[in-house]
Amino acid sequence: MIQLVPRQGVSNGWQIATPLLAVLATMVAGGILFAIIGYDPVAAIRTIFWDPLFGPAASYSRPQLLVKAAPLILIASGLAVGFRAGIWNIGAEGQYIIGGITGAAVALALYPLEAWWLFPVMVLAGLAGGWAWGMIPALLRNWFGASEILVSLMLVYVAQRIAAWMAFGPMRNPEGMGFPGSRNLQQYPSAANPELLTGTGAHWGVVAAALAVLATWFLMSRHIRGFHLRAAGIAPRAARFAGVNPQTLVAFCLGLSGALAGAAGLFEVSGPAGQVTAQLGVGYGFTAIIVAFLGRLHPVGILLAGLLLALTYIGGELAQLTMALPAATVQVFQGMLLFFLLGFDLLTRFQIRRSIAA
Amino acid sequence: MQRRTLLASASALMMALAVPAMAQDEPLKVGFIYVGPVSDGGWTYQHDLGRQAVEEEFGDRVETTYLESVPEGVDAERALTQLALAGNDVIYATSFGYMDAVMNVAAKFPDIRFEHNTGYKRAENVGTYDGRFYEGRAVTGTIAGRMTETNKIGYIATFPIPEVIQGINSAYIHAKKVNPDVEMRVVWAYSWFDPAKEADAANALMAEGVDVILQHTNSTAPLAQLQQAGKYGFGQASDMSSFAPAPRISSVYNNWGAHYVKSVGRILDGTWEPEAIWGGIGDGIVAIGEITEAVPADVKAEAEALRASIAAGEYHPFTGPLNKADGTGWLAEGETASDEELQSMNFFVEGIDAQIPQ
Numbered sequence: 074m075i076q077l078v079p080r081q082g083v084s085n086g087w088q089i090a091t092p093l094l095a096v097l098a099t100m101v102a103g104g105i106l107f108a109i110i111g112y113d114p115v116a117a118i119r120t121i122f123w124d125p126l127f128g129p130a131a132s133y134s135r136p137q138l139l140v141k142a143a144p145l146i147l148i149a150s151g152l153a154v155g156f157r158a159g160i161w162n163i164g165a166e167g168q169y170i171i172g173g174i175t176g177a178a179v180a181l182a183l184y185p186l187e188a189w190w191l192f193p194v195m196v197l198a199g200l201a202g203g204w205a206w207g208m209i210p211a212l213l214r215n216w217f218g219a220s221e222i223l224v225s226l227m228l229v230y231v232a233q234r235i236a237a238w239m240a241f242g243p244m245r246n247p248e249g250m251g252f253p254g255s256r257n258l259q260q261y262p263s264a265a266n267p268e269l270l271t272g273t274g275a276h277w278g279v280v281a282a283a284l285a286v287l288a289t290w291f292l293m294s295r296h297i298r299g300f301h302l303r304a305a306g307i308a309p310r311a312a313r314f315a316g317v318n319p320q321t322l323v324a325f326c327l328g329l330s331g332a333l334a335g336a337a338g339l340f341e342v343s344g345p346a347g348q349v350t351a352q353l354g355v356g357y358g359f360t361a362i363i364v365a366f367l368g369r370l371h372p373v374g375i376l377l378a379g380l381l382l383a384l385t386y387i388g389g390e391l392a393q394l395t396m397a398l399p400a401a402t403v404q405v406f407q408g409m410l411l412f413f414l415l416g417f418d419l420l421t422r423f424q425i426r427r428s429i430a431a
Numbered sequence: 432m433q434r435r436t437l438l439a440s441a442s443a444l445m446m447a448l449a450v451p452a453m454a455q456d457e458p459l460k461v462g463f464i465y466v467g468p469v470s471d472g473g474w475t476y477q478h479d480l481g482r483q484a485v486e487e488e489f490g491d492r493v494e495t496t497y498l499e500s501v502p503e504g505v506d507a508e509r510a511l512t513q514l515a516l517a518g519n520d521v522i523y524a525t526s527f528g529y530m531d532a533v534m535n536v537a538a539k540f541p542d543i544r545f546e547h548n549t550g551y552k553r554a555e556n557v558g559t560y561d562g563r564f565y566e567g568r569a570v571t572g573t574i575a576g577r578m579t580e581t582n583k584i585g586y587i588a589t590f591p592i593p594e595v596i597q598g599i600n601s602a603y604i605h606a607k608k609v610n611p612d613v614e615m616r617v618v619w620a621y622s623w624f625d626p627a628k629e630a631d632a633a634n635a636l637m638a639e640g641v642d643v644i645l646q647h648t649n650s651t652a653p654l655a656q657l658q659q660a661g662k663y664g665f666g667q668a669s670d671m672s673s674f675a676p677a678p679r680i681s682s683v684y685n686n687w688g689a690h691y692v693k694s695v696g697r698i699l700d701g702t703w704e705p706e707a708i709w710g711g712i713g714d715g716i717v718a719i720g721e722i723t724e725a726v727p728a729d730v731k732a733e734a735e736a737l738r739a740s741i742a743a744g745e746y747h748p749f750t751g752p753l754n755k756a757d758g759t760g761w762l763a764e765g766e767t768a769s770d771e772e773l774q775s776m777n778f779f780v781e782g783i784d785a786q787i788p789q
Contacts, residue, residue, distance in 0.1 A: 130513070133512060134513075141509075237621060241591065241788070250774065250775060251592060251593050252592055252593075259531070259535075341505050345504075345508065346504040346505045348531070350504060352502055352504050352528060355506065386506075387509070387513075390509075391513065393497070393498050400500035400501075
């Protein structure tokens with residue numbers, strides 16, 4: 074029999090070391106995988122992790138890292154707050170889609186009005202849409218004890234249907250020759266979310282992601298609500314005795330993570346994506362879960378993890394172009410990363426002991 | 432995204448690439464961007480066969496690369512830019528949703544030619560290409576009309592867009608022509624590829640008494656259901672010959688190689704122009720798969736004669752007299768539909784007892 078026995082206290086050193094070990098193990102295991110399917114493992118790893126930063130086209134790909142990482146960081150920051158409290162929002166993808174739709178709805182309803190306040194109102198609508206979509210699992214859990222994991226996940230599929238309906242129905246571009254998809258917001262100056270400083274890639278979503286990192290850091294380490302959240306995650310009963318209302322926490326966490334995911338959706342729909350289509354959701358909401366855990370649910374860790382995941386996306390594209398590496402390998406890579414992280418995590422928090430079966 | 436830095440890095444890259452060899456010795460670099468994996472057995476697979484046809488035809492004179500599984504939306508513009516920065520001379524974008532991204536990237540790289548599949552936006556360096564799939568549906572519709580015993584045929588449709596509506600109308604018109612008692616049932620799958628949903632759609636149609644099914648969706652799931660029930664269907668996008676001789680009694684498949692070879696040839700000899708190419712059976716882009724022995728010889732001969740007359744341009748599948756489903760007149764005796772009418776088609780012809788979702 075193999076038993077897992079909790080260790081007495083986990084050192085801070087290991088807390089930081091495990092994600093690094095997981096990245097290293099992913100490189101090694103990924104390299105073995107590449108070698109088995111007939112690619113040069115060293116060249117593949119270099120193309121994925123090095124070339125986007127320092128390769129021949131790095132002046133283009135470096136800013137793109139920010140563009141790709143911003144929504145991941147924004148969503149993961151919100152998710153991590155809930156995860157710390159043991160509240161599992163798995164449906165950020167749905168909140169992202171709904172936020173994108175509600176935000177875009179403001180612009181499409183007012184088209185072709187040009188006004189400085191349009192974009193801020195869109196951001197508010199995106200936040201509100203994501204928040205409302207997150208409140209559905211929160212209220213169902215508080216009122217009926219429904220699992221927020223299942224409800225939030227299932228609502229992703231509802232959100233995807235709504236996106237398809239919008240793209241084919243109410244939001245279809247009247248000048249789009251009957252094809253699905255809304256007007257392109259990139260071509261609507263007051264509603265567009267363009268690059269703010271030339272050459273940096275940074276749009277408002279990047280700014281928002283940076284602010285989210287700062288705000289969640291403040292919340293978790295300096296604010297009493299953060300203390301309650303952490304307490305509820307570590308010792309729910311003790312937290313209750315200390316006067317923490319679990320229902321308030323559920324609503325707060327799902328509302329916050331929903332709102333941030335909704336904002337991410339709005340920044341993408343008005344920027345890199347440009348329009349509401351049936352394929353509005355591209356998996357940021359799910360990848361953000363990996364980012365949150367890879368970043369140890371810590372704001373700074375999430376920042377780094379988001380950039381690392383973005384690197385694997387962009388490096389994966391380069392590896393396809395220069396080495397004809399199949400696209401699926403990037404997904405395998407990201408999966409391995411989470412797998413190794415959770416594995417090493419388990420080993421830092423538990424000891425493996427052999428005991429004789431009774 | 433910044434035009435100046437982009438151009439700077441692009442031209443630096445071009446110079447780096449151009450130093451070793453110039454002009455004729457340098458192979459033409461041909462890039463493809465795919466929405467699915469090359470192994471999807473349908474849409475992307477057929478495009479990749481086209482890419483291979485280019486390699487076979489031109490050998491050392493070309494060098495092809497592709498990016499697969501690039502979702503429409505936030506990633507498209509970056510992926511296209513990566514293809515451009517990798518030094519491709521021509522880029523084929525093989526999904527409708529890449530349209531605005533192609534236009535953005537093409538504006539930044541005026542020396543690179545782009546061709547966008549199924550779209551309608553063009554520029555100095557952007558052409559479009561598409562297939563007249565309704566021509567193929569005329570042939571399979573004829574076979575369906577002859578083969579049905581219950582006089583009920585079914586159509587698994589994807590999305591209510593002109594291309595799909597053309598296909599439904601064309602299949603119905605030609606089934607009706609050979610079998611005046613035929614009725615058509617339409618199910619909307621709202622997906623291009625969703626095996627579970629397509630199987631459900633096939634079963635729902637069969638439950639209504641349908642015994643021959645045409646599909647616009649790209650998976651083989653309906654054929655698997657038809658096989659169990661002992662009924663007939665057709666391959667779509669790809670030949671799906673593994674289900675021959677029955678239930679797959681013929682197919683309409685996309686032979687993009689016919690276009691790619693022509694287009695790359697024109698670039699090589701310097702005669703390429705940004706065109707709106709809409710090719711049919713006669714151009715080789717739309718192909719009819721083998722009509723199997725499950726189909727009686729006279730029906731097969733009839734279908735092949737129809738194919739030949741369409742290919743020769745002697746017969747247009749939309750030839751009057753034809754009325755719209757609401758009873759209003761459309762085409763007078765002997766009149767044929769214009770391309771403009773077809774490309775914005777949003778009505779069923781008289782006799783189809785179904786609604787187009789709005």
